[in-house]
Amino acid sequence: MSAVAEKSSRRLSKEDILERTAPLFAAEGYAATSMRDLARACGITPAALYHHFTDKEQLYLEVLEYTFRRRIGRMGDALQGLTTFEDRVRKVVEVLVDAVHEDELFLPMLRRELLVRDEKRLEYLATRVFAEPFREIMRVGRDLPPGNFRPSFLAASALALTIGHYALEPVRRYLMPSDTPDDLRQAVIDHVTKLALHGMGTSAH
Incomplete structure (x- = not known):
């Protein structure tokens, strides 16, 4: 992870990530959305996203819970x-x-x-x-x-x-x-x- 991406990851809380990825999941759905797409929506690298979530399924489930x-x-x-x-x-x-x-x-x-x-x-x-x-x-x-x-x-x-x-x-x-x-x-x-x-x-x- 680059120094810039690592710094960006530290600035984003888990709630920030849920806020930024929820609209993408809502618009595109689970299957059509990649971790790369989700990381881009957050302005971080996929590696930085994996720092918070083990995989896309965990992120999606937490987005569902947070949204509802x-x-x-x-x-x-x-x-x-x-x-x-x-x-x-x-x-x-x-x-x-x-x-x-x-x-x-x-x-x-x-x-x-x-x-x-x-x-x-x-x-x-x-x-x-x-x-x-x-x-x-x-x-x-x-x-x-x-x-x-x-x-x-x-x-x-x-x-x-x-x-x-x-x-x-x-x-x-x-x-x-x-x-x-x-x-x-x-x-x-x-x-x-x-x-x-x-x-x-x-x-x-």
């Missing part, structure tokens, strides 16, 4: 102090909407993983990223009368309603171009919250 956890990994913190069922449902929706609203990494990377269906990476996402918010959403559902809903299905529905809305938004706006709200984020939060509460048999007001 910073968006939805603090669901429990967000729900602290909220006492009413309606407020907790709305906060769940807000956290999920904010994970994908105007974010150029979360949704593209999730789409790729669901399409490629690499079992190791899907298990990693489930256990290291989605497990905590999933449990927190299930806890919210436990405020409902027993037997109304399966908690795991309820949590999956919350994810599907919010993330799925943004996944379909590029098509929806062509289907109903006159019905595009000025504030899409707030419109989605309001819509999904009301839909969730109505479907749960509680007041949406």
Whole structure:
């Protein structure tokens, strides 16, 4: 490693590297991206990149965790102090909407993983990223009368309603171009919250 590259490697933290390589993985995918490409995105040599990560797979898994956890990994913190069922449902929706609203990494990377269906990476996402918010959403559902809903299905529905809305938004706006709200984020939060509460048999007001 050259003296310049070594100095550059020392300046870059692991988080810096995750920040700089995530957009490349999101745009090109795992298979089409080489360590040389990733090192170039960081402004360092491949050897300097290997100083932080044993291989491309380790780097990619840490990018996945970093990208997703910073968006939805603090669901429990967000729900602290909220006492009413309606407020907790709305906060769940807000956290999920904010994970994908105007974010150029979360949704593209999730789409790729669901399409490629690499079992190791899907298990990693489930256990290291989605497990905590999933449990927190299930806890919210436990405020409902027993037997109304399966908690795991309820949590999956919350994810599907919010993330799925943004996944379909590029098509929806062509289907109903006159019905595009000025504030899409707030419109989605309001819509999904009301839909969730109505479907749960509680007041949406």
